[in-house]
Amino acid sequence: MTTIRINDTVPGSRVLAFGDYRPARVVTNDDLAATVDTNDEWIRSRVGIVERRVAAEDETIVDMAAQAGGKALAASGLAPADIDLVIVATCSAETPMPSHAASVAHRLGIAAPGAYDLNAACAGFCYALAAADAAVRTGSARNALVIGAEKMSQWIDWSDRSTCIIFADGAGAAVVGAAAEPGVGPVAWGSDGGQSDRIRIGSRHEYIRQDGQAVFRWATTAVAPVALAACERAGVAPAELAAVVPHQANLRIIEAIARKVKAHNAVVADDIVRSGNTSGASIPIALSRMVERGDVPSGAPALLVGFGAGLAYAAQVIQIP
Numbered sequence: 001m002t003t004i005r006i007n008d009t010v011p012g013s014r015v016l017a018f019g020d021y022r023p024a025r026v027v028t029n030d031d032l033a034a035t036v037d038t039n040d041e042w043i044r045s046r047v048g049i050v051e052r053r054v055a056a057e058d059e060t061i062v063d064m065a066a067q068a069g070g071k072a073l074a075a076s077g078l079a080p081a082d083i084d085l086v087i088v089a090t091c092s093a094e095t096p097m098p099s100h101a102a103s104v105a106h107r108l109g110i111a112a113p114g115a116y117d118l119n120a121a122c123a124g125f126c127y128a129l130a131a132a133d134a135a136v137r138t139g140s141a142r143n144a145l146v147i148g149a150e151k152m153s154q155w156i157d158w159s160d161r162s163t164c165i166i167f168a169d170g171a172g173a174a175v176v177g178a179a180a181e182p183g184v185g186p187v188a189w190g191s192d193g194g195q196s197d198r199i200r201i202g203s204r205h206e207y208i209r210q211d212g213q214a215v216f217r218w219a220t221t222a223v224a225p226v227a228l229a230a231c232e233r234a235g236v237a238p239a240e241l242a243a244v245v246p247h248q249a250n251l252r253i254i255e256a257i258a259r260k261v262k263a264h265n266a267v268v269a270d271d272i273v274r275s276g277n278t279s280g281a282s283i284p285i286a287l288s289r290m291v292e293r294g295d296v297p298s299g300a301p302a303l304l305v306g307f308g309a310g311l312a313y314a315a316q317v318i319q320i321p
């Protein structure tokens with residue numbers, strides 16, 4: 001039988017740098033209360049959002065992804081020619097093809113990389129990071145650019161108070177390269193297609209609809225065990241974690257997951273307060289801003305956990321660059 005060789009395997013991959021882009025336009029709770037029946041107090045206490053960012057009409061997912069990706073690339077110290085793979089995680093694509101990833105790569109001067117989009121909704125960044133980690137470890141890519149980018153605003157019914165107060169726009173990116181020691185742990189992931197109708201955009205003519213209470217119950221019960229499985233697989237005890245970065249869905253969900261994980265020494269990301277729920281972009285935006293502020297030391301372990309439509313979920317432990 002023919003043997004298939006994998007020649008250039010490396011012991012692990014690690015995140016070399018993060019970058020993020022948030023659109024300039026800030027929309028406050030009071031701004032929304034001027035057009036729908038809601039108020040600042042309800043949104044802060046039920047969801048935790050104070051303000052969110054909304055893209056300009058002509059600002060695209062590719063625009064935002066290229067901004068975030070360019071920042072991550074510059075911070076990594078690598079050149080465009082060093083990148084062999086570009087993955088864009090998005091569930092709010094304005095066009096089904098070509099892939100956003102190919103356009104982003106072209107914008108950034110990355111010539112001929114493997115390029116594709118991936119849709120695992122709000123878990124998308126963790127899925128894409130797992131794919132990039134595998135590509136780097138098996139020698140399929142020397143370095144990968146992984147981006148979560150969303151323009152949720154174009155799929156929102158701005159008269160529906162149950163969704164328009166939650167979702168927002170933005171992009172976050174990570175450059176992943178080879179490492180002598182693993183800096184990205186094994187992913188714990190899965191999905192429950194039987195609950196696909198809980199969060200959905202039914203067709204190109206429809207808006208986002210979600211069964212908020214059911215998703216809330218699922219997120220506060222089913223997601224923490226996935227996060228703990230990721231710690232177990234990485235051999236990192238929750239008490240060793242320096243940061244916990246759940247998908248920024250709702251501050252009450254974030255706090256419930258953090259409580260159950262019992263990461264007593266960790267900073268818990270609360271970027272939702274100022275960035276809103278940017279779906280697949282929320283984890284890399286939160287991480288990028290944490291690192292920029294110096295909230296977590298370089299080399300420290302952070303737990304990422306994404307969850308959302310699908311109902312897809314994924315978690316992994318990474319080393320902060």
Ligand code: UT7
Nearest residue numbers: 038039042046047122161162165212213215216249250308
């Ligand atoms: O990122 C993808 C994953 N998505 C999630 O994880 C979302 C999970 N779900 C949630 O975060 C929450 O369920 C929501 C934020 C969507 C809603 O919060 P809730 O605490 O579950 O509120 P609710 O739907 O149970 O509504 C409570 C009350 C209702 O009024 P009555 O029937 O009690 O009189 C709603 O009509 O609040 C009302 N309400 C609002 N009031 C003011 C619903 N939306 C609003 C609003 N402003 N925007």
